[in-house]
Amino acid sequence: MKTSLSLLADFVLPRRCVVCGRTLLPCERHLCMLCLEDMPRTRFAGVRRNPMAEKFNSGISCEEYEPYACAAALFHYSADSPYSNLTKALKYGGNLSEGRYLALMLAGELKASPLFSDVDAVVPVPLHWLRRWKRGYNQAEVIARVLARGTGVRCESGLLKRCRRTASQTSLDAAGRQDNVRGAFVADRKVIDAMLVSGVRHLLLVDDVFTTGATLLECYRAVRTLAGPGLRISAATLGFAG
Ligand SMILES: [Zn+2]
Numbered sequence: 001m002k003t004s005l006s007l008l009a010d011f012v013l014p015r016r017c018v019v020c021g022r023t024l025l026p027c028e029r030h031l032c033m034l035c036l037e038d039m040p041r042t043r044f045a046g047v048r049r050n051p052m053a054e055k056f057n058s059g060i061s062c063e064e065y066e067p068y069a070c071a072a073a074l075f076h077y078s079a080d081s082p083y084s085n086l087t088k089a090l091k092y093g094g095n096l097s098e099g100r101y102l103a104l105m106l107a108g109e110l111k112a113s114p115l116f117s118d119v120d121a122v123v124p125v126p127l128h129w130l131r132r133w134k135r136g137y138n139q140a141e142v143i144a145r146v147l148a149r150g151t152g153v154r155c156e157s158g159l160l161k162r163c164r165r166t167a168s169q170t171s172l173d174a175a176g177r178q179d180n181v182r183g184a185f186v187a188d189r190k191v192i193d194a195m196l197v198s199g200v201r202h203l204l205l206v207d208d209v210f211t212t213g214a215t216l217l218e219c220y221r222a223v224r225t226l227a228g229p230g231l232r233i234s235a236a237t238l239g240f241a242g
Helices: 002-012 033-038 051-058 082-091 096-112 129-135 139-151 174-181 189-197 214-226
Strands: 071-076 121-124 160-162 185-187 202-210 232-240
Touching (some): 051 202, 051 214, 071 082, 082 096, 082 139, 082 232, 139 202, 174 214, 185 189, 185 214
Parallel strands (some): 071 232, 121 202
């Protein structure tokens, strides 16, 4: 019954591949088989020293608590590649279902990796409340919730707050991005204390795309200011623009 209904729905309103726009077959979800096959996966989750982790760690100065922070992304993001639609569809197109589908793929990689298998809390990069209200959702939170569910841990979306509005990072260079987000996030001491008391030891910061790492590093600093050596902090995103 469900199949015939979805066949009918496909006939009335054909679903299209997010990447190439081709009409999807009934068995395909969000991406056609060819685009899924050709997706430029990073496979960073299984590699400690990968380009994203190197970039992330280069922004952590004299980190006494953590010799090397882990970082992973699902696919290589390039603004001029049709694969950039994977995150644009979630962020600007309101395609939450597609975002969740990709996040589940990433969750599978994280769960299988010894670098991430002991993560016990997932924290999304927050949006300013006004932007969240306008968009109706926070794309990082959509991803984080799936990662938390997929790896069987909690999502702590109340830990970080964006305390001031920032311009879009898209048109800024590396230095501009850093200035734009400096001091933009605060961590809630009560939430972090409760997390530590309940045994959280490895926290995963989540965003949609990692470009210079400026946003995730600011979040890292906000959490690190309150949490001592008992907490490891890693990062995960869908796209890595490197
Ligand atoms: Zn396609």
